[in-house]
Amino acid sequence: MPESLPVDSVGVVTPQTYHFEKPIELACGQTLERYDLVVETYGELNADRSNAVLICHALSGHHHAAGYHSMDDRKPGWWDTCIGPGKPVDTNRFFVVCLNNLGGCHGSTGPNSINPNTNKPYGPDFPVVTVGDWVKSQALLADRLGIDCWAAVVGGSLGGMQALQWSLDYPDRLKHAVAIASSPRLTAQNIAFNEVARQAITSDREFHEGRYSDFNALPRRGLMLARMVGHITYLSDASMGEKFGRELRDQAYKFGYDAEFQVESYLRYQGERFSESFDANTYLLMTRALDYFDPAYEFGGDLSKAMAKASCEFLVLSFSTDWRFTPARSEEMVNAMIAARRKVSYAEIDAPWGHDAFLIPTPRYTDIFTAYMDRVAREVGA
Amino acid sequence: MRADLEIIQQWVKPGHHVLDLGCGDGTLLDYLKRERNASGFGLEINPDHITTCMNRGVSVIEQNLDTQGLDNFEDNSFDIVLMTQALQAVRRPDKVLDEMLRLGDEGIVTFPNFAHWRLRWGLALSGRMPESDALPYKWYNTPNIRLCTFKDFEALCRQKGIRIKSRRVVDGQHQNNWLARFWPNLLGEIAIYRITREKM
Numbered sequence: 001m002p003e004s005l006p007v008d009s010v011g012v013v014t015p016q017t018y019h020f021e022k023p024i025e026l027a028c029g030q031t032l033e034r035y036d037l038v039v040e041t042y043g044e045l046n047a048d049r050s051n052a053v054l055i056c057h058a059l060s061g062h063h064h065a066a067g068y069h070s071m072d073d074r075k076p077g078w079w080d081t082c083i084g085p086g087k088p089v090d091t092n093r094f095f096v097v098c099l100n101n102l103g104g105c106h107g108s109t110g111p112n113s114i115n116p117n118t119n120k121p122y123g124p125d126f127p128v129v130t131v132g133d134w135v136k137s138q139a140l141l142a143d144r145l146g147i148d149c150w151a152a153v154v155g156g157s158l159g160g161m162q163a164l165q166w167s168l169d170y171p172d173r174l175k176h177a178v179a180i181a182s183s184p185r186l187t188a189q190n191i192a193f194n195e196v197a198r199q200a201i202t203s204d205r206e207f208h209e210g211r212y213s214d215f216n217a218l219p220r221r222g223l224m225l226a227r228m229v230g231h232i233t234y235l236s237d238a239s240m241g242e243k244f245g246r247e248l249r250d251q252a253y254k255f256g257y258d259a260e261f262q263v264e265s266y267l268r269y270q271g272e273r274f275s276e277s278f279d280a281n282t283y284l285l286m287t288r289a290l291d292y293f294d295p296a297y298e299f300g301g302d303l304s305k306a307m308a309k310a311s312c313e314f315l316v317l318s319f320s321t322d323w324r325f326t327p328a329r330s331e332e333m334v335n336a337m338i339a340a341r342r343k344v345s346y347a348e349i350d351a352p353w354g355h356d357a358f359l360i361p362t363p364r365y366t367d368i369f370t371a372y373m374d375r376v377a378r379e380v381g382a
Numbered sequence: 383m384r385a386d387l388e389i390i391q392q393w394v395k396p397g398h399h400v401l402d403l404g405c406g407d408g409t410l411l412d413y414l415k416r417e418r419n420a421s422g423f424g425l426e427i428n429p430d431h432i433t434t435c436m437n438r439g440v441s442v443i444e445q446n447l448d449t450q451g452l453d454n455f456e457d458n459s460f461d462i463v464l465m466t467q468a469l470q471a472v473r474r475p476d477k478v479l480d481e482m483l484r485l486g487d488e489g490i491v492t493f494p495n496f497a498h499w500r501l502r503w504g505l506a507l508s509g510r511m512p513e514s515d516a517l518p519y520k521w522y523n524t525p526n527i528r529l530c531t532f533k534d535f536e537a538l539c540r541q542k543g544i545r546i547k548s549r550r551v552v553d554g555q556h557q558n559n560w561l562a563r564f565w566p567n568l569l570g571e572i573a574i575y576r577i578t579r580e581k582m
Contacts, residue, residue, distance in 0.1 A: 313441075334443060338423060338455065338459075339459070341399065341421065343421075344423075346442075346445075347432055347442075347444040368433050371433045372436045372437070375436065375437050375438070
């Protein structure tokens with residue numbers, strides 16, 4: 001818990017729930033009759049409503065991007081390093097909005113919510129939502145907040161995909177899209193890792209085909225394994241080596257299969273913690289949304305044709321040791337933008353932390369992010 | 383205003399789509415955007431320059447000509463490809479020139495003249511590698527690894543079937559220098575060439 005709040009923190013924040021009564025049609029063909037979105041905002045919306053920035057979360061993220069929920073919180077929001085007074089997304093200048101996406105498990109309508117047709121949790125009956133569906137719901141949220149046009153839509157990883165989707169689906173409703181450590185589509189290897197995660201969950205005996213809440217059960221082991229394998233893909237060989245090396249928890253080998261290496265116990269700990277706080281059906285859904293994301297698909301795989309719809313400016317950033325979404329994936333995006341004559345800036349940032357680097361402030365990353373957002377702020381008069 | 387910018391600006395038509403190889407802090411692209419409503423991109427590898435470009439709203443791509451090339455750009459995708467004071471710093475200037483004219487109808491190239499009298503004089507007199515305003519580095523840490531003279535450049539263009547549409551010569555401070563017009567390879571410090579493919 002923070003004894004006192006850091007000066008560059010947005011402080012203690014309270015999430016708000018927005019109810020939507022108008023049905024939303026989803027890409028899968030199903031309709032959600034009504035739904036909730038849990039939202040946090042930081043900073044003030046200016047008089048001409050031009051300074052709003054949407055932050056899109058990644059696979060296991062949520063609406064709590066910055067600040068603390070109470071003075072008892074051990075940690076601030078997941079992107080507190082980049083959002084706050086004087087930080088790259090400067091809350092003295094921007095009105096920042098972050099929500100838990102549909103299908104999430106942190107308060108927005110998702111598999112854990114009550115299905116009005118059955119009065120039981122949706123569980124596996126919750127429709128598989130897509131990045132496009134999220135963006136659609138985010139646009140409805142923007143309507144509700146009175147935001148016609150975002151100064152910027154910003155996200156890392158899966159969040160960057162939402163920023164890209166925004167630029168294609170609502171080209172007039174954003175000035176800038178910032179996609180960090182992201183990808184225009186998953187590779188076979190990416191999908192393969194997602195499949196291992198899903199298999200880990202669905203093959204857990206406590207999964208009960210997704211109806212675990214009916215059985216008062218939780219597929220903890222499956223979720224833990226899914227997170228462990230996912231977590232490995234977020235780090236780099238070098239950063240794991242630096243953090244754990246071959247260090248043992250005790251002095252000598254025990255010739256057994258307990259967690260003897262530090263890295264084993266770390267992964268188990270991370271997996272266990274995650275399995276207690278995340279919903280298995282949501283994990284399946286989020287990984288599927290990742291798999292399906294491919295804006296070039298309807299253009300015969302030609303991303304530059306898809307990009308022709310966009311009119312905002314782009315900032316694309318990648319990290320040198322990210323092997324989940326490599327710099328090459330970001331460059332694929334950038335090249336499509338160049339071919340479509342969109343305005344785009346790109347940098348590959350040297351950082352040893354793999355995919356997770358987008359959450360860790362390094363000098364060059366912070367400089368670039370700050371410089372770009374400063375320009376966005378000047379442009380919208382913030 | 384810098385004389386070289388003024389000269390280059392005259393060769394860029396309103397609304398031109400421009401690629402600037404080694405765009406530095408984006409001064410030229412920013413200028414062309416304002417003065418000529420030009421669109422386009424700059425390529426750069428210096429992190430501070432890249433940040434400055436992003437802050438001033440110049441589209442900049444971090445890309446290294448030596449290691450990454452220009453394969454990611456399509457044929458004839460630009461009206462003009464610029465390269466100011468960077469030709470002498472790439473590993474294969476001859477190939478970059480080919481690439482420039484693959485991507486654009488026209489190229490504008492500027493580079494320091496290694497045959498300028500002061501450099502010749504310095505080398506002749508002191509026997510040491512020359513230094514100047516345009517070439518302020520030591521021999522061991524200079525990024526300028528492919529120094530040439532105006533004559534060398536023009537010979538390469540002839541050999542490659544590249545037509546020189548115009549040439550303007552300025553001094554180390556990018557100022558017009560009337561003397562240099564008479565004997566450019568001796569008196570000119572920096573030349574601005576406007577090149578295009580020789581029609582077959």
